[in-house]
Amino acid sequence: MSYVDEVLERVKTKNASEPEFLQAVDEVLESLRPVIEANEEKYRKEALLERLTEPDRQFKFRVPWVDDKGQVQVNTGYRVQFNNSIGPYKGGLRLHPSVNIGIIKFLGFEQIFKNSLTGLPIGGGKGGSDFDPKGKSDREVMAFCQSFMTELCKYIGADVDVPAGDIGTGAREIGYMFGQYKRIRGMYEGVLTGKGLSYGGSLARTEATGYGLLYMTEELLKCHGTDIAGKTIAVSGAGNVAIYAIQKAQQLGGKPVTCSDSTGWIYDPEGIDVALLKEVKEVKRARLTEYAAARPSAQYHEGRGVWSVKCDVALPCATQNELDIEDAKQLVANGCMAVCEGANMPTTEEATKYLQDNKVLFVPGKAANAGGVATSALEMSQNSERLSWTFEEVDAKLKGIMVNIYHNIDDAAKRYGQEGNYVAGANIAGFEKVADAMLAQGVC
Structure with a gap:
């Protein structure tokens, strides 16, 4: 049995109740076959694919909060830190009733390759909760976000894991989360992206x-x-x-x-x-x-x-x-x-x-759709430098990144005889950089 098939079988057995995650892993590994086969002995010895498909760590936690009627509500929060071989974990927080660990893992796994494709130093992660902000008052959203961040703040930081927005998490939610992080940790740092312009956000985000x-x-x-x-x-x-x-x-x-x-x-x-x-x-x-x-x-x-x-x-x-x-x-x-x-x-x-x-x-x-996380990484750069770039500067950098991504995935597909297959090209181009970094850093 090939190394790819061995790993796919192991992942499917271990994560049988997570269809979205299995779909993502299957799609990526199938398109990586030519790359894996060319380096099979080395990758197998280093258990590279096993390490790539197993998150570094996963957090699941209770999020209690009080609604406008005085009733206590309880949601479940998640953060999956998948791979930080090329930089701090980076990925959004999804607030939607459909959220479960399988969806968060699928999104975090995809994020590894997406973030790699940007050419910027960011690893893959994802998080969120089954909380639904629709129909909630601002006070209820704030109560949830403060409770959520009270637990999440233990695991994140500007050089550790930098969450962002996603479905259900916009500027309002990011603002409430940032305020709570600052309040608990006593630190003003670029720990979240998608922030408001008055407190460290980036134009064009x-x-x-x-x-x-x-x-x-x-x-x-x-x-x-x-x-x-x-x-x-x-x-x-x-x-x-x-x-x-x-x-x-x-x-x-x-x-x-x-x-x-x-x-x-x-x-x-x-x-x-x-x-x-x-x-x-x-x-x-x-x-x-x-x-x-x-x-x-x-x-x-x-x-x-x-x-x-x-x-x-x-x-x-x-x-x-x-x-x-x-x-x-x-x-x-x-x-x-x-x-x-x-x-x-x-x-x-x-x-x-x-x-x-x-x-x-x-x-x-x-x-x-890598432009969002690319601009989040540009926001991280501005936070680190204590600078704000103009809309035109950020937009120009964004366009340059997206054009480069297209040519990188096009070239990767051509190198492996799959011209025009941009799914394979994206997975290969994203994988090569991450694999090189993982091998260079030893067994970790």
Whole structure:
């Protein structure tokens, strides 16, 4: 049995109740086969893959807090510190009812390679809780965040583990967590990213994941002889990533015509009105029905259906496994030429293979949405230097990072005879740097 198969079998036996984590490990290791086979004896002796697929440590803790009615509520908090061979653990905190240890492990494992691809010195980690901030008052969110950080603060630090935002964790939540960390530890340090501009945040961080996704898409299309200008773009999601992906797509001359939330989706043939979308989602925190009510050209549909719209480019920006095989078939039938992932693993393995087999350009999230964590690392640099860079400086660095990622994953795929397979290219390029660092540091 090959080394890859041995490790996959061991991981599946050990983590049988964690489907998202198993999916991520399977996808990565399968695409790394040519690299592993070329170095099999060395990697097996050093148990490199066993060490790579087993987190350095995992924390699970109780988070009690008091709601506005005086009732004590209890949630579960998690932090998985996966791999710090190239820098401090770095990865967001997800607040969503679906959060469990398997999802956090999948996200942390993906983060290792994503962070490596940025070229910046950051390792992989992830955390969060099954707390749902939707419908909660500011005071309730603060009570939860303070309780969550009271436990989490024991395990993090500016040179140890630097969490950030993710689904459900925006500027409000980061602010409450940062205040509690400072209060307990008595230290003012860059322990969280995604902070407000008045206390160490970075300009362009809010826009970074969405903007970075479009810089990647722009470079991908350019290197395949076409341009994003004039392209019809389907986008899923209506959160931070989707909003700023839509905004940047319009700035680059593209025409985004869809977005979605947990209850339904919008098709706006005239192009999404970004100002209205921001008002509905960022100011009012309302449903997309309000967008449709205020915009005569928009059509609102319940449930799923974003990928049924005819488009040139698809940008899944919502959540894991949202684009399935039937969606992939619709995209191919409608002539879609490129799919770039704005969310983490939003495309199922089956759908990914179908898209690739049908010559759709496909860039996975660990490469396409790395702009967010890259800008978080730039925020860490500014904190360390006690400096603030201009929006233009950060945006220029972000664009340079995303363009470099595209060429690195393209080159890695070509080196192993898989030209155009950007899933393999991303995994290989991310893995090589981490593997070299792990081997150089001995058994640890």
